[in-house]
Amino acid sequence: MRGQTARVMLVIPFIIGITLLSSFMEEKSLHNLPPSVPSIEEPVAANTKAEEDKISGILPELEQILEDKEQVDGYTVEVYREYEVYRNKNGDVLKSVPTENLSFLRYKE
Template sequence: MRLSKGISIACLLLLLFSTAYLDEQTMRMIPVSTFPEMQDTSLEVNSEQANNLHMELEYKLINIDAIDGYQVETYREYEIYTDIRGEIIKEVPTNNLDYIRYKLK
């Protein structure tokens, strides 16, 4: 009985470590294509305009690649400045990128 309990624990540990190893092997760095240099991000407004501006963060699709049997979508975060009428005054790209990966059939 004691031997079978030890074997069960050893098998469970082996399964746990092999799963962690396989997960690590499937997680690779995804190459990112180069992006144009960030433009000047200063927003010149007077104090009255500043009180009426609204800033929201939004991710926009900027690239789609096929890498190692996966479709990889790259999104960049933008600061979107709008006035009180909802018109976009300025869009400022940030350094934040997000990736979504889909298995290709």
């Protein structure tokens, strides 16, 4: 009986400690988001009904589009952003949506 009471006395502070730690980490992680990540409080522009009708049933193609090119320490660095591109049956672009995914290509000329 005495050993069981000692275990319970060790488990209770452990559970309280984990709960406090997880709530602290959750609170801190929400405040340290980079500015490019939209927060829950920011209003997000909704697609218009016409845009939704045009692209409904169309799966987007992912494309990498050159966004920036610069010289860094003797290397050329190209920055590509991934876009979701919606096309109709004729191949015309209906909508192009930038994503948060970036790719970097570094090379010497």
